[in-house]
Amino acid sequence: IFVLLIFLFGLVSRRVQRTIVTGPMVLTLAGILVVIALPEVARVELELKPVVLFSEVALALVLFTDATRIKLRALMRASLPERLLAIGMPLTIVAGATVAVLLLSDLTVWEAAILATILAPTDAGLGQVVVNNPRIPARIRQALNIEAGLNDGISLPFLMLFVALAIADPGVGRFVWISYTLQQIGFGILIGLATGWLGGWLLHHAARRSWMTETFQLLSLLCLALLAWGLAEHMGGNGFLAAFTGGIFVKVGFERASEHMIEFIEAWGQLLSFAVFYLFGMLAAPDLGQFSAVILLYALLSLTLVRMAPVAVSLVGTGLKPASVLFLGWFGPRGLASVVLGLVYLKQKAHLPGEELIILAIVATVLLSVFAHGISALPASRRYVRQVEGMETDAPELAAVGETAA
Numbered sequence: 001i002f003v004l005l006i007f008l009f010g011l012v013s014r015r016v017q018r019t020i021v022t023g024p025m026v027l028t029l030a031g032i033l034v035v036i037a038l039p040e041v042a043r044v045e046l047e048l049k050p051v052v053l054f055s056e057v058a059l060a061l062v063l064f065t066d067a068t069r070i071k072l073r074a075l076m077r078a079s080l081p082e083r084l085l086a087i088g089m090p091l092t093i094v095a096g097a098t099v100a101v102l103l104l105s106d107l108t109v110w111e112a113a114i115l116a117t118i119l120a121p122t123d124a125g126l127g128q129v130v131v132n133n134p135r136i137p138a139r140i141r142q143a144l145n146i147e148a149g150l151n152d153g154i155s156l157p158f159l160m161l162f163v164a165l166a167i168a169d170p171g172v173g174r175f176v177w178i179s180y181t182l183q184q185i186g187f188g189i190l191i192g193l194a195t196g197w198l199g200g201w202l203l204h205h206a207a208r209r210s211w212m213t214e215t216f217q218l219l220s221l222l223c224l225a226l227l228a229w230g231l232a233e234h235m236g237g238n239g240f241l242a243a244f245t246g247g248i249f250v251k252v253g254f255e256r257a258s259e260h261m262i263e264f265i266e267a268w269g270q271l272l273s274f275a276v277f278y279l280f281g282m283l284a285a286p287d288l289g290q291f292s293a294v295i296l297l298y299a300l301l302s303l304t305l306v307r308m309a310p311v312a313v314s315l316v317g318t319g320l321k322p323a324s325v326l327f328l329g330w331f332g333p334r335g336l337a338s339v340v341l342g343l344v345y346l347k348q349k350a351h352l353p354g355e356e357l358i359i360l361a362i363v364a365t366v367l368l369s370v371f372a373h374g375i376s377a378l379p380a381s382r383r384y385v386r387q388v389e390g391m392e393t394d395a396p397e398l399a400a401v402g403e404t405a406a
Contacts, residue, residue, distance in 0.1 A: 002278050005030050006271065022374035023270070024126055024277045024335065028367065031281020032288070051279060052343040057226065058272035059152065059340045060243040062125060064225035065265040066149045067247025068258040070142070080143035081150070083314040084328070089151055091310035092120045093158065099306055103298050104357055110166035111354040117159045118342050118358075119302050119365050123335030124148035125273055126370065129377040130331050135385045137397045140324060144331055152337035153241035157184045159341060167350050187237025192245025195228040199246070200253030207254070218260045224250060273336060277370070280339050284363045291364050295357075299365040303372065307332045319396040323387045330380065333373040334366050 009016070009026055016022075096116025100107055107115065124131050124145050131141045160180055203220055206212045212220070225243055232242035250257045308329030315325050342362045352358070391397060 001030070001034055002027075002275065005278075006274065020375045020378055022126070022128075022370075022377070023274055024370050025374045027274045027277040028281040028284075028370050031278045031283075032285040033281075035282050035285035049347070052340075052347050054272075055276050055279075055336075055340045055343055056239070057229075058269075058276050059336055060229035060239060061222065061225050061269055062265065062273060062336065063149055063152075063240055063244040064221075064228070064247035065261040065269055066124065066145060067244045068221075068251055068261045070146060070149075070248055080139060080315070080318065080328075081146035083318070084143060084147045084311065085150055085154065086314075088147075088310045088314035089120055089154065091313060092307060093117050095306045095310055096120065096302060099298060099301050100361070103294050103301075104354075104361065106357055107354040108166065108352075110162050111352055111358060113162040114159065114166065114345065114352075115358045115361055116306075117155050117162060118345060118362055119306075119334055119338055121152035121155050121334070121337035121341065122148045122332040123337050123369075124333075126333035126335045126373050127331045127377050130381050133381050133385070135388075136381060137388060139397060139399055140328065143328060147332075148337075149244045150241070152341065153188060153238045153244060154185075155337075155341060156238055156240065156344070159345060160184075163345065163348055163350050166352055183236045184238040185241060187235055188232045188239065188241030189237075189245050191232040191235065191237050192228045192242035192247075193249050195224060195231065195242070196246035196249030197252055199224040199227075200250035200257065203250075203254040203257075207256070217256070218264055221250065221254075221257055221260050222264065276336055276339060280366065284367060287360055287363050290360055295360050295364050296368075298361055299368045302361075302365045303332075303334065303369055304330075321387070321391065321395065321397065323384060324397050327380070327384045330376070331373065334369040338362060338366050 005027070009023065093113065093116045096119055097109070097112040100112035100115050101109060104112065104115075122144070125148075127144070130136060131145050133141070157180060199220075203212070203217065207217060224246060228242040228246035229239040231237075233239040247257075247261070308326070311329040311332070312325050315328070320328075342359065345358075388397060
């Protein structure tokens with residue numbers, strides 16, 4: 001069914017691009033309908049490990065590809081992503097946990113923090129119409145792209161901290177987490193940097209001497225992405241941070257990396273992402289009848305107030321127009337990263353009392369995001385472009401920045 005659906009969707013893909021319908025919407029809905037139409041599918045238990053591994057590989061490759069589109073110099077002076085990550089993201093976790101404690105009273109503080117952390121990362125893939133639209137200021141698109149590339153890797157140490165605090169003695173958890181966080185972030189960045197820089201240098205010299213075919217240049221880049229992710233995971237680092245960092249630094253030595261990886265992501269990377277959303281739809285289908293009004297309210301607040309208020313706070317002093325702040329706040333879709341982090345949480349087998357409620361809230365929020373952000377991406381982008389066209393030429397939104405490579 002999945003393969004047939006991809007084929008049929010491909011036949012009308014160009015026409016679909018002009019509508020509010022997106023691939024993740026179609027695949028998620030298809031996964032849900034398959035389980036509804038074929039109830040026996042719902043009784044087949046998917047092995048968690050392979051599903052988690054598949055999802056992690058898909059996310060690592062997407063992150064590596066996204067990173068190859070970012071120029072290193074632009075990243076070093078990209079103040080908006082720094083604000084969104086250093087100020088906006090922690091505030092989002094705090095706000096999400098606070099709202100969870102108030103609305104989902106059965107959750108403990110640490111369980112609420114787990115839920116908020118899983119839902120904190122954004123997914124640029126659900127807003128491709130936004131990040132790929134050249135009429136939207138490069139500074140705004142770059143901010144959303146870099147934020148989405150880094151926030152899932154940053155979320156993982158916090159997730160592990162809150163799981164540890166939820167199941168163990170808090171005093172022990174804090175000390176363990178400090179070491180764990182330093183190891184996750186430090187090793188992840190160092191391994192990604194080393195793998196990307198050295199791999200890019202080797203690819204550049206091999207390609208310059210005509211030792212490599214075009215096909216193997218792409219295959220070698222895919223191997224670098226998985227190598228950075230796998231090495232970091234094996235050595236106790238954050239694989240997602242390593243994949244993203246590797247994608248940034250591979251371009252230092254091999255400038256054609258983005259060209260090759262875009263070729264990959266437009267076909268096979270898209271297929272991996274679609275497969276994850278299809279699986280998500282199948283896993284979410286049995287939960288549809290269990291969403292209470294309170295869970296749906298939490299999902300709605302998670303996508304609006306919990307995201308938009310911290311973004312607004314983080315952007316104070318930047319001079320951005322209210323329309324830009326609202327645009328950046330709304331386009332923080334919850335998708336692939338939240339699905340993967342949710343699966344990573346289940347892999348810990350913490351068996352917390354509020355686990356079922358946590359999963360229901362994650363599923364409801366991601367489902368709502370897939371459709372709400374998918375439907376709104378095209379009309380909201382067009383409206384924002386009209387607002388940008390009316391701005392002064394010296395508006396902060398239009399400030400010269402290193403454009404992401406196209």
